[in-house]
Amino acid sequence: MSEQKQQDLEPGFIFQRVARQRLRLTDKRLAPHNLTSAQVFLLNWLLHRDGMTQKELAQRLSIGTVAVSGMVDRLEVAGLVRRGQDPNDRRAKKVWLKDSVRTNRELLSGLAKEINDVSFKGMSATEIKTLLGLMDKVHRNLVEALDADDPSKWVNEQPIRR
Amino acid sequence: MSEQKQQDLEPGFIFQRVARQRLRLTDKRLAPHNLTSAQVFLLNWLLHRDGMTQKELAQRLSIGTVAVSGMVDRLEVAGLVRRGQDPNDRRAKKVWLKDSVRTNRELLSGLAKEINDVSFKGMSATEIKTLLGLMDKVHRNLVEALDADDPSKWVNEQPIRR
DNA sequence: TGTGTATTGTTCACAAGCGAATTACATCGG
DNA sequence: CCGATGTAATTCGCTTGTGAACAATACACA
Numbered sequence: 341m342s343e344q345k346q347q348d349l350e351p352g353f354i355f356q357r358v359a360r361q362r363l364r365l366t367d368k369r370l371a372p373h374n375l376t377s378a379q380v381f382l383l384n385w386l387l388h389r390d391g392m393t394q395k396e397l398a399q400r401l402s403i404g405t406v407a408v409s410g411m412v413d414r415l416e417v418a419g420l421v422r423r424g425q426d427p428n429d430r431r432a433k434k435v436w437l438k439d440s441v442r443t444n445r446e447l448l449s450g451l452a453k454e455i456n457d458v459s460f461k462g463m464s465a466t467e468i469k470t471l472l473g474l475m476d477k478v479h480r481n482l483v484e485a486l487d488a489d490d491p492s493k494w495v496n497e498q499p500i501r502r
Numbered sequence: 503m504s505e506q507k508q509q510d511l512e513p514g515f516i517f518q519r520v521a522r523q524r525l526r527l528t529d530k531r532l533a534p535h536n537l538t539s540a541q542v543f544l545l546n547w548l549l550h551r552d553g554m555t556q557k558e559l560a561q562r563l564s565i566g567t568v569a570v571s572g573m574v575d576r577l578e579v580a581g582l583v584r585r586g587q588d589p590n591d592r593r594a595k596k597v598w599l600k601d602s603v604r605t606n607r608e609l610l611s612g613l614a615k616e617i618n619d620v621s622f623k624g625m626s627a628t629e630i631k632t633l634l635g636l637m638d639k640v641h642r643n644l645v646e647a648l649d650a651d652d653p654s655k656w657v658n659e660q661p662i663r664r
Numbered sequence: 665t666g667t668g669t670a671t672t673g674t675t676c677a678c679a680a681g682c683g684a685a686t687t688a689c690a691t692c693g694g
Numbered sequence: 695c696c697g698a699t700g701t702a703a704t705t706c707g708c709t710t711g712t713g714a715a716c717a718a719t720a721c722a723c724a
Binding site: 349350351352353354355356357358359360361362363364365368381384385388400402403452455456458459460461462463467470471472474475476477478479481482483485486 | 511512513514515516517518519520521522523524525526527530543546547550562564565614617618620621622623624625629632633634636637638639640641643644645647648
Binding site: 360363364367371393394395405406408409410426429430431432433 | 701702703704705711712713
């Protein structure tokens with residue numbers, strides 16, 4: 341029933357579309373576990389290296405510390421994680437996994453693999469490698485553009501909305 | 503200062519990263535205009551075809567009708583858009599651009615182009631075409647997987663969180 | 665015609681992002 | 695040691711997205 345032309349008005353919009361679709365599929369798989377995609381991303385990083393500070397987590401997840409703060413709040417309430425003081429820096433807080441998560445390690449990392457398998461279905465290993473390489477290039481381009489923020493260059497028109 | 507290894511724990515996470523980075527850059531460019539990325543996506547579609555129903559907009563934007571509802575609310579308050587009845591279907595509402603948007607057509611469509619130029623910097627036309635083609639394949643894979651939702655297949659473990 | 669089903673838009677409650685402002689602490693220079 | 699400056703986390707208020715539940719309308723068919 342979903343045979344629609346969807347002629348691309350804006351080619352770059354495909355990046356948003358794919359990211360959103362992946363989130364939808366992941367969240368659907370996670371619904372029975374009462375978890376969200378973002379939470380699993382965070383937990384997977386902790387499974388890789390436990391006891392990171394929230395700042396470190398934010399860097400790994402490419403989000404701000406504000407978002408991490410709220411997520412750790414909810415994960416703590418859910419009993420999946422606990423906060424601990426950083427002995428070297430009393431401002432910082434380290435985040436530690438609780439056992440309930442570690443015993444389900446395979447479930448969590450397996451889900452990431454499953455979503456990737458679905459995403460890359462019908463693509464050769466070479467194609468996947470090419471895709472990931474090009475995506476990384478795009479990512480580096482965008483990071484560079486954001487770092488070199490030169491407002492005087494791109495505000496060359498009058499604001500459209502007062 | 504941003505020389506970090508960021509070794510990829512999960513290759514597919516690059517999709518989220520790129521999408522978010524694009525949003526950040528777009529929002530930064532839009533801040534002086536008091537607009538957001540999502541609003542410009544919607545307005546660009548209306549510039550392409552004015553007077554779509556909210557359902558049609560939702561399909562074009564690959565989001566739910568709920569999200570469109572809220573966005574049109576805010577755009578209406580901002581005076582950028584107006585709602586009108588669909589003469590053929592009294593349930594549906596059509597969304598029409600106001601003149602303030604049409605007179606800034608180039609600004610809006612130009613921004614999309616600028617973000618793409620930044621994203622694809624240093625890449626050949628062939629590479630860009632390859633990337634977009636592979637992204638489209640991934641997108642179709644994910645849409646197919648979501649359409650064919652078979653919960654009995656993927657709930658093969660006990661819920662991790664009660 | 666009437667009844668059951670499907671669709672459009674809305675509201676609600678929620679998660680997840682963001683920027684700006686704040687608090688508490690660290691660090692660096694004199 | 696002190697004061698200025700920088701940084702980690704939090705709170706606030708906002709936008710955007712989701713699913714569930716609902717009202718109004720459309721439609722299909724006995």
